[in-house]
Amino acid sequence: VSLIPPRTLKGFRDLTPAQALARAEVVRTAEDVFRAHGYAPIDTPALEYAEILKGKGGADSDKELFEFEDRGGRQVALRFDLTVPLARYVAEHEGALVFPFRRHHAGPVWRGERPQRGRFREFWQCDADLVGATGEAADAEILVVMAAVYRALAVGGFTIRVNDRRILSGLLERAGAPDLAVPVLRALDKREKAGEAVVLAEMAAAGLSGDAAASLLRATEPGSGDDATLAGLARAVRGSAVGEGGVEALALVRKIALAGGVEPAEIRIDPTVARGLDYYTGVVFEVQLDGAKDLGSVGSGGRYDDLAGLYTKTRLPGVGGSVGVDRLLVAKEERAGGEPKAPPAEILVAHPGRDRLPEAFALLRALRALGRSAIAYPAEAKHDKQMRWADRMGVPFVVTLDPAGALHAKDLASGRTFTAADANGLLAALRG
Amino acid sequence: VSLIPPRTLKGFRDLTPAQALARAEVVRTAEDVFRAHGYAPIDTPALEYAEILKGKGGADSDKELFEFEDRGGRQVALRFDLTVPLARYVAEHEGALVFPFRRHHAGPVWRGERPQRGRFREFWQCDADLVGATGEAADAEILVVMAAVYRALAVGGFTIRVNDRRILSGLLERAGAPDLAVPVLRALDKREKAGEAVVLAEMAAAGLSGDAAASLLRATEPGSGDDATLAGLARAVRGSAVGEGGVEALALVRKIALAGGVEPAEIRIDPTVARGLDYYTGVVFEVQLDGAKDLGSVGSGGRYDDLAGLYTKTRLPGVGGSVGVDRLLVAKEERAGGEPKAPPAEILVAHPGRDRLPEAFALLRALRALGRSAIAYPAEAKHDKQMRWADRMGVPFVVTLDPAGALHAKDLASGRTFTAADANGLLAALRG
Numbered sequence: 001v002s003l004i005p006p007r008t009l010k011g012f013r014d015l016t017p018a019q020a021l022a023r024a025e026v027v028r029t030a031e032d033v034f035r036a037h038g039y040a041p042i043d044t045p046a047l048e049y050a051e052i053l054k055g056k057g058g059a060d061s062d063k064e065l066f067e068f069e070d071r072g073g074r075q076v077a078l079r080f081d082l083t084v085p086l087a088r089y090v091a092e093h094e095g096a097l098v099f100p101f102r103r104h105h106a107g108p109v110w111r112g113e114r115p116q117r118g119r120f121r122e123f124w125q126c127d128a129d130l131v132g133a134t135g136e137a138a139d140a141e142i143l144v145v146m147a148a149v150y151r152a153l154a155v156g157g158f159t160i161r162v163n164d165r166r167i168l169s170g171l172l173e174r175a176g177a178p179d180l181a182v183p184v185l186r187a188l189d190k191r192e193k194a195g196e197a198v199v200l201a202e203m204a205a206a207g208l209s210g211d212a213a214a215s216l217l218r219a220t221e222p223g224s225g226d227d228a229t230l231a232g233l234a235r236a237v238r239g240s241a242v243g244e245g246g247v248e249a250l251a252l253v254r255k256i257a258l259a260g261g262v263e264p265a266e267i268r269i270d271p272t273v274a275r276g277l278d279y280y281t282g283v284v285f286e287v288q289l290d291g292a293k294d295l296g297s298v299g300s301g302g303r304y305d306d307l308a309g310l311y312t313k314t315r316l317p318g319v320g321g322s323v324g325v326d327r328l329l330v331a332k333e334e335r336a337g338g339e340p341k342a343p344p345a346e347i348l349v350a351h352p353g354r355d356r357l358p359e360a361f362a363l364l365r366a367l368r369a370l371g372r373s374a375i376a377y378p379a380e381a382k383h384d385k386q387m388r389w390a391d392r393m394g395v396p397f398v399v400t401l402d403p404a405g406a407l408h409a410k411d412l413a414s415g416r417t418f419t420a421a422d423a424n425g426l427l428a429a430l431r432g
Numbered sequence: 433v434s435l436i437p438p439r440t441l442k443g444f445r446d447l448t449p450a451q452a453l454a455r456a457e458v459v460r461t462a463e464d465v466f467r468a469h470g471y472a473p474i475d476t477p478a479l480e481y482a483e484i485l486k487g488k489g490g491a492d493s494d495k496e497l498f499e500f501e502d503r504g505g506r507q508v509a510l511r512f513d514l515t516v517p518l519a520r521y522v523a524e525h526e527g528a529l530v531f532p533f534r535r536h537h538a539g540p541v542w543r544g545e546r547p548q549r550g551r552f553r554e555f556w557q558c559d560a561d562l563v564g565a566t567g568e569a570a571d572a573e574i575l576v577v578m579a580a581v582y583r584a585l586a587v588g589g590f591t592i593r594v595n596d597r598r599i600l601s602g603l604l605e606r607a608g609a610p611d612l613a614v615p616v617l618r619a620l621d622k623r624e625k626a627g628e629a630v631v632l633a634e635m636a637a638a639g640l641s642g643d644a645a646a647s648l649l650r651a652t653e654p655g656s657g658d659d660a661t662l663a664g665l666a667r668a669v670r671g672s673a674v675g676e677g678g679v680e681a682l683a684l685v686r687k688i689a690l691a692g693g694v695e696p697a698e699i700r701i702d703p704t705v706a707r708g709l710d711y712y713t714g715v716v717f718e719v720q721l722d723g724a725k726d727l728g729s730v731g732s733g734g735r736y737d738d739l740a741g742l743y744t745k746t747r748l749p750g751v752g753g754s755v756g757v758d759r760l761l762v763a764k765e766e767r768a769g770g771e772p773k774a775p776p777a778e779i780l781v782a783h784p785g786r787d788r789l790p791e792a793f794a795l796l797r798a799l800r801a802l803g804r805s806a807i808a809y810p811a812e813a814k815h816d817k818q819m820r821w822a823d824r825m826g827v828p829f830v831v832t833l834d835p836a837g838a839l840h841a842k843d844l845a846s847g848r849t850f851t852a853a854d855a856n857g858l859l860a861a862l863r864g
Contacts, residue, residue, distance in 0.1 A: 014474065046542070252786065
């Protein structure tokens with residue numbers, strides 16, 4: 001019989017135990033913070049009717065769908081994010097839900113992108129959204145929740161760069177170019193990477209006058225602090241009602257978020273943050289790690305006007321945040337200096353053979369009852385083989401049952417050995 | 433613009449917050465127990481090459497696959513269980529893995545079955561396997577782990593019904609019908625539901641003599657206790673080497689499992705447990721809840737000889753257990769007397785409007801720092817509306833900021849009201 005080659009699909013990957021543990025830890029941490037702030041989990045199917053998913057994610061999204069006809073002749077597709085399923089969910093269950101509705105959701109999504117380094121066709125998203133609420137309380141709440149997530153993740157200092165799309169609209173209105181939002185914001189977005197000359201050239205190409213472009217660049221320069229930035233923006237949008245409203249709202253959102261527990265160092269008003277031009281309508285934000293800015297955004301979100309307008313006539317505004325699980329894992333690996341190690345237990349109980357197994361298992365039970373993680377070598381094997389296995393797995397201590405029932409323990413790192421009569425004695429000696 | 437009807441595919445479902453919380457709790461509990469026993473998580477993609485998945489799950493499995501051609505012309509399919517991906521994983525990463533290899537894995541799987549009450553086309557599996565180990569230590573370890581899972585799940589009393597496929601082989605050998613394993617086991621499996629007359633008739637139809645069938649029925653009757661059952665089985669298989677080996681092994685597995693922490697009431701030797709005829713080769717088990725036997729098995733597993741023989745020439749025997757997540761959720765719902773309630777927080781902070789939001793958020797921060805779950809009504813709304821919302825969401829306490837900064841609290845269940853000056857005073861009053 002010829003073998004079937006064991007392989008994963010192009011753009012897909014397995015997670016090793018260390019990688020899977022690290023991802024589970026990030027997701028659990030975020031979920032715990034979300035729940036502590038009143039966000040409940042939901043789940044939606046991986047597969048949806050294709051018509052639910054199509055035409056929602058911009059130009060490339062449809063081409064990247066894993067779409068097919070099922071055996072019942074239905075056109076179906078794998079979800080490419082968790083936001084479109086949320087929109088379908090709130091529309092489908094509108095009558096049963098109580099709004100404002102706080103939900104979180106973590107799970108895999110699928111996009112048939114051209115595989116690149118660090119980009120996969122299956123990856124995780126981890127979102128929290130507050131649907132059916134407008135105003136500064138909701139916007140500030142999302143910032144409080146996101147800051148609590150990154151603090152709990154213990155990835156070092158982070159900055160939530162916050163803006164409000166209405167400020168950008170006000171600036172464009174003042175520049176006499178309210179219809180140029182898309183090309184101008186796209187140009188502004190390149191400031192950090194490409195430099196101001198490129199931004200000015202792109203704005204000119206879009207049809208903005210040189211004066212207007214220069215004042216836009218000046219107005220969106222971060223100030224020496226949030227109060228200065230806000231004061232500068234207030235001056236720059238004066239006379240534009242939408243712009244003035246945006247500046248006032250952003251100042252209040254910041255004040256509420258600080259009162260609610262966001263530390264001053266964790267938040268920065270940044271008028272260059274644009275994001276999701278067709279989608280976000282109010283506050284927008286990106287999260288950066290202070291020690292890994294080259295990694296780009298490790299989280300983002302913002303306010304939208306109408307989540308589920310394609311599925312229901314009810315207008316459902318909301319605000320949400322998304323935790324960038326994969327980039328956080330890269331950051332955590334870099335901080336740890338390589339792939340994390342995860343030994344299966346602290347203590348290996350080595351045993352001389354099958355007739356001593358009940359004794360070995362009784363010792364395991366006693367060690368576990370004392371709160372220690374302990375495992376047996378799970379087969380009959382020579383003592384040397386059991387020791388080598390412990391060493392390869394990174395288990396730090398090996399305890400061996402001797403013929404008289406005494407316990408011989410060895411610290412594999414230091415080579416230190418000691419003897420004990422029982423589990424309690426062993427733990428006392430381990431601490432020694 | 434016409435709306436797209438918001439609906440899930442036939443056989444698929446959304447989980448409400450209460451359902452999603454309940455499932456997450458079951459899965460987390462199992463994962464925590466698995467990890468405490470040295471089992472590390474892995475993850476594998478939802479999509480695999482179709483050739484990896486086909487021909488593995490019995491006659492109906494291929495027909496139930498969600499299979500399609502991707503945009504790269506590859507024939508791909510959604511995984512229908514977590515065992516075939518494990519087999520592919522250990523074969524693909526054989527050189528990098530250290531055996532014996534303990535892994536756990538929880539996640540969704542997909543089968544295009546005809547939808548029935550309580551059966552869905554997407555459902556969760558939650559497995560632990562120990563690969564590359566033979567013998568009683570490994571078999572007993574899986575029983576210890578499974579018992580610890582069900583104990584941690586707090587679903588009441590449970591029984592792990594254990595057997596060894598070799599005992600059944602021995603009994604058939606002694607009955608002179610070693611080749612009739614499949615029809616005879618299928619007949620024996622019906623004993624509880626259909627009665628002995630049906631079993632005898634089916635055995636006769638399969639070609640077993642009346643005497644042999646009767647003695648098989650007698651030999652597989654559970655005894656008055658495990659020792660009696662084992663003694664009866666030892667007599668019945670005497671002269672069959674494989675049968676004698678099976679009885680001896682099962683007795684030792686039981687003894688080790690008891691030493692390792694399985695309570696005597698949690699395990700029962702039951703020679704009628706057959707399971708997975710084509711797959712399992714040694715110990716086999718099923719878990720039943722004592723208070724919900726009609727629910728059937730809420731977990732199962734056993735030993736297999738050759739996990740990954742289709743993908744590698746290396747023989748990888750192992751033993752595994754699977755936690756029946758969906759049935760456990762049904763059992764938990766029944767115990768709780770309906771769908772679980774999950775209020776988003778203990779305390780709602782009601783606020784009079786946007787200029788008092790920083791104060792409201794400072795109170796939330798203080799309550800959270802004191803270890804309480806507290807949320808704000810996340811929008812501007814009349815006080816009555818905020819109270820009604822708390823009531824509908826099941827939030828037990830509402831705290832209202834008054835103009836002078838004092839806190840007015842109300843216990844929505846009892847109607848009791850009280851006043852406090854700050855978060856500490858509030859918590860003291862809540863306890864009162």
